[in-house]
Amino acid sequence: MTEWNDEELMAELTAAVEEETAVSDRRRAAARAAFTWRTVDAELAELLHDSALDAGAAVRSGPGDAGGPRMLSFRRSAVTLEVEVDGDEVLGEVVEDGGSETGPATVTLQRPGADDRTVETNASGFFRFSDVGPGSVRFVVSRAGWSLTTPWATI
Amino acid sequence: MDTTDPLATLVPAARGGDSSAWDAIVDRFLPLVGAIIRRHRLSEADGDDVSQTVWLRLVEHLDALREPDALPGWIRTTTRNECLRVIAARGRVRPVDPQEGAGLDAVAPDASDTDLLAAERRQALREALLELPAARRELLLLLMADPPVPYEVISERLGIPIGSIGPTRARALDQLRRTSALRGLRDAGPDPVGGAR
CATH class of the missing domain: 1.20.5 (Single alpha-helices involved in coiled-coils or other helix-helix interfaces)
Structure with a gap:
């Protein structure tokens, strides 16, 4: 210099x-x-687990572990949302404790500057979004009687 | 509302929906978020994403933030965590196998190394600028302005005679070369300027 x-x-x-x-x-x-994006009445879920926050996740990209999808779980009262981010694919499962047959849940993927994307879970509570690029994201899950909004995360 | 209002005023106002209070909070803490992101050496795109997520999370956290003075600590912790999560997530999605580095893909890491060195050099230059006394930093910034600021205006604004602007600039640049930020960059390894040794 x-x-x-x-x-x-x-x-x-x-x-x-x-x-x-x-x-x-x-x-x-x-x-x-x-x-x-400020909403006063959102029923915010809690982040239970993020595999990217596991101790040593950043340095543990050795054989056997590298390339594993990122797993996040969120919970609010009796509902758990499991999300798996694998490349640009997002797979998820909505689990309701002691849930009886209440029909499919609606899952909305929200991002700043993009239209909301909404899918329905199948009979087992699974759902999938394709072509989800990196960026800030959150999910809103709703079913008759309740809704859940996750905290924002960077994927 | 502006950045000089106390947090005890800005935070409740933003919570009440006052967007000028929110803008003031953003302006005040954007440099802090940016500095933490830089320390984690994220790509520019990942840095943008982390920044975006931190501010979105603050929007949703406003109601829970009962103690406005806790805001700087919350921002620091949240930004750091978000950086670590992104580093970990990217590490898993795009694992780097050192044994493959010598193969056909070896060109790509080299290119990104060059980018990284250039980014580090520009970062060191910005840090060096902050080490200068305010008056000299101000002079350099005015001399860099686009469109150029006339010498008469610089002279008037900084109280430097027009004839002294050139020599003062030379002294400021010499001082810049001696800052710890630029010395640290030279000590860090191969000369990033390249080939001039």
């Missing part, structure tokens, strides 16, 4: 500052827009 003359150093410095400004402008716009 000492080899740079003043003009070269100024040019590099300008590029560095411009990069930072562009990043923060973009993130500021997204952060401000996040406020439109």
